[in-house]
Amino acid sequence: MKLLATRRFPGPAFDELGDVEILPLAELAGPRPGVEALFVGNETVDDALLDLLPDLRLVANYGVGYDRVDVAACGRRGIAVTNTPGVLDAATADLAFALLLAAQRRVVEGDRQIRAGGWKAGWAAGTLAAEVTGSTLGIVGLGRIGQAMARRARGFEMRILYTRRTRLEPELERELGAEYRQLDDLLAETDSVSIHVPRTEQTEGLIDARRLALLRDGAVLVNTARGEVVDEPALVRELVSGRIRAGLDVFAHEPDVPAELYDLPNVVLTPHIGSATETARFAMTRLAVDNVLAVAAGRPPLTPVACPRPAARPAPPAASPSPPPAAPPGRTRSG
Numbered sequence: 631m632k633l634l635a636t637r638r639f640p641g642p643a644f645d646e647l648g649d650v651e652i653l654p655l656a657e658l659a660g661p662r663p664g665v666e667a668l669f670v671g672n673e674t675v676d677d678a679l680l681d682l683l684p685d686l687r688l689v690a691n692y693g694v695g696y697d698r699v700d701v702a703a704c705g706r707r708g709i710a711v712t713n714t715p716g717v718l719d720a721a722t723a724d725l726a727f728a729l730l731l732a733a734q735r736r737v738v739e740g741d742r743q744i745r746a747g748g749w750k751a752g753w754a755a756g757t758l759a760a761e762v763t764g765s766t767l768g769i770v771g772l773g774r775i776g777q778a779m780a781r782r783a784r785g786f787e788m789r790i791l792y793t794r795r796t797r798l799e800p801e802l803e804r805e806l807g808a809e810y811r812q813l814d815d816l817l818a819e820t821d822s823v824s825i826h827v828p829r830t831e832q833t834e835g836l837i838d839a840r841r842l843a844l845l846r847d848g849a850v851l852v853n854t855a856r857g858e859v860v861d862e863p864a865l866v867r868e869l870v871s872g873r874i875r876a877g878l879d880v881f882a883h884e885p886d887v888p889a890e891l892y893d894l895p896n897v898v899l900t901p902h903i904g905s906a907t908e909t910a911r912f913a914m915t916r917l918a919v920d921n922v923l924a925v926a927a928g929r930p931p932l933t934p935v936a937c938p939r940p941a942a943r944p945a946p947p948a949a950s951p952s953p954p955p956a957a958p959p960g961r962t963r964s965g
């Protein structure tokens with residue numbers, strides 16, 4: 631199976647792919663017939679790109695979030711799409727919790743103060759931080775990573791509220807110690823909010839100016855999901871006003887970060903590093919490679935988000951393995 635990868639992805643599993651052409655998409659100058667699999671990480675895969683790859687059968691997305699891949703366009707062309715769910719939950723939840731602690735306990739502000747030579751013997755009365763232990767955390771999107779976040783919060787004796795479209799089974803709610811709330815009620819009732827929904831048409835702009843205004847004074851908003859889920863200009867206004875605090879790993883126009891945030895003491899910024907541990911990134915490569923190898927061998931992909939019918943597109947000639955298994959064209963699966 632002829633494979634194009636946008637870069638060398640980390641970990642030993644990548645070498646199992648054998649002969650791979652490494653080519654950043656920006657350098658893809660013209661049509662590339664013959665390429666059957668594309669290995670991408672957070673790059674845009676749209677109709678314009680697919681037009682250049684007429685023989686493509688698989689898009690292996692390096693990441694659980696596949697919002698930059700036009701899954702419907704792939705479905706129309708009979709191209710399977712896979713992602714890497716599950717193997718990055720711990721890493722991403724660890725970072726979300728780190729951002730929560732850092733934003734609430736003013737860790738970066740203290741670090742900057744010392745480095746600037748301005749040790750002031752801690753915070754003055756009136757500017758003391760709120761305690762994380764025992765506070766109330768709201769989780770928006772209690773899926774794989776949201777649940778990993780809830781388990782961490784339990785260790786901090788936090789009260790946990792959550793929202794999602796489908797309520798969890800009572801047994802799992804009990805195990806996680808999580809109480810269901812409508813989104814608006816959750817925002818008004820929590821000391822901190824951590825966002826873990828995928829970016830979809832429904833979630834883009836989900837946390838808009840009206841909803842941000844529901845947050846209590848001093849509340850912390852943590853976003854390790856996608857920048858587009860929050861109305862970024864509205865968030866910037868709230869942060870500039872100093873009313874709330876935030877820990878942000880994702881932004882609406884990455885790698886651009888709103889310049890107003892650079893000097894604010896009440897926001898902690900990281901450059902989209904939720905899954906950036908060796909364990910998680912190597913495991914993501916392992917899973918993406920296994921998806922490629924499965925499709926190349928004529929087996930179903932392990933973690934499909936879209937799995938078109940074999941009949942949707944003629945199989946390539948010669949010794950190519952059979953196409954991915956039957957499923958409605960363009961079918962999607964969360965995460």
Ligand code: NAP
Nearest residue numbers: 695771772773774775794795796827828854855904905965
């Ligand atoms: P997941 O298991 O699919 O969980 C997503 C949760 O969001 C589910 O509980 C889902 O429940 C809920 N949800 C979906 N649409 C919703 C809506 N309209 N309103 C309310 N809740 C909604 O996904 P995951 O593996 O935890 O990953 C979540 C996201 O994290 C990814 O899509 C990705 O964008 C992001 N991520 C970022 C990094 C990073 O490096 N910063 C790393 C990994 C992942 P219902 O379907 O019941 O609504």
